[in-house]
Amino acid sequence: MITRFGKELRKLRLDLGITLNDMAVSIGVSPSLLSSAETGKKTATPSLIEKLAEAYGQVRERKAEFMKLAEETKSEVRIRLSEDNSRANGVALAFARNFDSLTSQQLEQLMAVFNNAKKE
Incomplete structure (x- = not known):
């Protein structure tokens, strides 16, 4: 389930025209961590948002919003739907x-x- 944070992060990345791998390398995290944050499999940490804000002015300008969206994901419950039920x-x-x-x-x-x- 893609979270609102994940949607905003993906939109930012696509607007910048960079790949997930390139963004991960530029902020010093693994591509799998960044992918997990984008897809909602993991909650984005303040540390991840700090790294994004240091590297990208768009995040720095909207840092409070990104922090709020990341916080919201902590109260979400995800259910993996069954393909055969x-x-x-x-x-x-x-x-x-x-x-x-x-x-x-x-x-x-x-x-x-x-x-x-x-x-x-």
Whole structure:
């Protein structure tokens, strides 16, 4: 799942016309680390943002925004959808769409279902 931070980082890189590898080399990190930050597999650290800000004026100008976007990713949950289980995918997507509107009672019911699933 690409995060808002990842989208902004990728957009910056493409706007600059540089490859992921070139950006990684220019800031002294591995391409896999930068790729993981872009794709949302890893949360961007303040250290990574500092390195980006030192190398790229566009990040330096928007450093607070990049920090905020990186912080947001810490509270996100990622679920890898199954290629062969459309029912599970449907449940995961419905849960994500409705998460903010669930009542306390509904959350308790879901927790009971999840706790029972562990026992089975």
